[in-house]
Amino acid sequence: MLEVGCRPMVQTYTPIVQGYCREGRVDEAKELMSTMESAGCPPNVVTYNVLIRALCDAARFDEVRQVLMDSRTKDWKPSTVTYNTFMNGLCKKGMAKEALEQLDVMLGEGLDPTDFTLSILLNCLSHDKRIHDAVCLLERNTSLKCYAGVVAYNTVMSRLGEMGHWMGVLKLLTDMIKRGVMPNTRTFNIVIRSLCFRRKFSIAKSLASNQGFAANVVTYNTLIYFVFYYSRKLSEVKDLIFDMTAVRIAPDEVTYTIIVDGLCRDGFFDTATSYFLESLEIGLSRDLFAVLTNRL
DNA sequence: ATAGGGTTAG
Numbered sequence: 541m542l543e544v545g546c547r548p549m550v551q552t553y554t555p556i557v558q559g560y561c562r563e564g565r566v567d568e569a570k571e572l573m574s575t576m577e578s579a580g581c582p583p584n585v586v587t588y589n590v591l592i593r594a595l596c597d598a599a600r601f602d603e604v605r606q607v608l609m610d611s612r613t614k615d616w617k618p619s620t621v622t623y624n625t626f627m628n629g630l631c632k633k634g635m636a637k638e639a640l641e642q643l644d645v646m647l648g649e650g651l652d653p654t655d656f657t658l659s660i661l662l663n664c665l666s667h668d669k670r671i672h673d674a675v676c677l678l679e680r681n682t683s684l685k686c687y688a689g690v691v692a693y694n695t696v697m698s699r700l701g702e703m704g705h706w707m708g709v710l711k712l713l714t715d716m717i718k719r720g721v722m723p724n725t726r727t728f729n730i731v732i733r734s735l736c737f738r739r740k741f742s743i744a745k746s747l748a749s750n751q752g753f754a755a756n757v758v759t760y761n762t763l764i765y766f767v768f769y770y771s772r773k774l775s776e777v778k779d780l781i782f783d784m785t786a787v788r789i790a791p792d793e794v795t796y797t798i799i800v801d802g803l804c805r806d807g808f809f810d811t812a813t814s815y816f817l818e819s820l821e822i823g824l825s826r827d828l829f830a831v832l833t834n835r836l
Numbered sequence: 837a838t839a840g841g842g843t844t845a846g
Contacts, residue, residue, distance in 0.1 A: 554837065587844040589838040632842045659840040667837040694842035729843040772843050 549581040561594035569594060577614075585616050589625055601638075604629070605718055620651050624660055627630055631664030634684070639664055640673060643815020653686045666699040675708065677689055679715075690716070701734025709734040728753045729762060735764035749783070760784040763793045768802045774811070777802075793825045800828060804835035 553576050560569035569591055573583045583591075588607060595604045595718045604626055611618055623646040632640040639661060643653060658681060665674035674696045681688040693716045709731055716723060723731075728747065735744040741763075748755050748763060760780060768777045777799060781791065796819035803812035816832050821826065 551837075558837075577843050586838050588845070593838070619838090621839050626839095628839060654838050654839090659842095661840095663841060689841095691840090691842050696842095698842060724842090725844045756843090763844095765845065792844095794845050798846095801846055827846070834846085 542596060548585065549579075550576070550584050553581070554583070554587045554590065557583070558590045561590055564594070564598070565815070566594045566598055566600070567589070582615060585622065588616055589619070589622050593629065596626065596632070599633050601630065601633075601635075603742050608712060618646075618649065618651075620646070620654055620657065620777070621825075622655050623651060624654075627664075627812050628658070628660045630667075631660060634668065635671050636664045636668035640677075647684075653684055655686055655689060655692070658684075658686055658688055659693055659695075662688075662695050666696055671696070671699055671703060671705075675712070678712070681766040682719075688719075688721070690721055690727060692723055693723075694730055697727065697734070698730045701730055701737060704737055706738050706740065723753075725754055725756055725759070727756050728755075732759060733762050733766075736762060739770055741765075741767055741770075749787075755784075755789065755791050757784075757786065757789050757795065760789060761792075762797065763799060765798045768798065772806055774803070774808070791819075792822065793828060796822075796825070797828050797831055801831050801835065803806075804832065809836060822831075 551818055553572065557569045557572055560566070560572065571574040573587060573591065576583050588611070592604050592607060595601070595607070598613070608618055608622075623642055627642050630636070630642070643657070643661065646653065658677070661677060662674050665671065665677065678688055678692065678696055693712055697709045697712050702710070713723060713727070713731055732744045732747055735741075735747070744763060748759050760783070764780050767780060784791070796815060799815050800812045803809070803815065812832060812835070816828065819828060
């Protein structure tokens with residue numbers, strides 16, 4: 541009977557708690573939740589998750605820990621979502637190490653991480669100079685009963701590539717294939733970019749023309765950018781444009797921006813202008829026009 | 837009802 545009477549009340553009050561939280565009125569949310577409790581209608585895990593999200597946004601992490609601690613003596617149990625929320629909050633405030641520690645806490649509670657959990661942690665670790673932890677977590681993921689998909693690999697590989705670790709990128713590429721995770725076009729674009737950072741253009745080009753993968757305009761834009769940037773030769777750019785039209789990929793606004801900006805940078809304003817005029821065939825880009833006029 | 841994410845240029 542109590543169960544039946546209580547459920548609609550929690551459903552009534554949780555959105556109000558949420559409303560307070562959204563407006564940053566966290567203390568009023570807390571107050572309402574203690575009122576709910578003394579009225580015999582205790583907040584449930586969703587209500588607490590909403591509160592924890594707001595506490596995290598306000599960087600009030602000690603209070604989050606307190607709420608989690610208090611749950612032992614109350615009739616709600618933290619869920620995977622609870623820990624995901626907490627970990628994401630820590631990540632957003634640059635506390636990657638603490639977030640990773642929460643993974644062991646949740647495992648200790650008998651809660652299984654999900655692909656959400658992995659995504660939160662991998663993103664956070666990759667962008668927080670903890671790329672090594674991210675790679676370890678990827679390698680650990682089979683023992684965690686959760687599954688790292690193509691996006692998880694792309695996240696870590698992208699950062700590894702930017703940091704110049706192209707061998708690490710290739711290792712993860714082979715790892716994922718061995719695990720049955722199929723790389724997609726973005727994966728290959730990330731690999732190509734990582735090779736370009738280290739000027740391995742011939743490997744990058746041969747990967748782009750490999751039958752095993754569908755190159756797109758981003759693939760060619762990446763190649764054009766790096767080849768042009770490092771070689772500073774328009775002839776090599778023209779070769780790449782020839783290649784891309786041969787596989788029926790049309791240049792887009794980004795392609796023209798790379799070319800126009802690169803030419804202007806080297807002082808070839810007339811050639812840049814003619815490429816700009818050519819780009820009008822696919823439409824006038826305000827941004828490209830701005831690039832040109834700023835350089836002129 | 838509450839939690840997350842991957843590719844290019846300026």
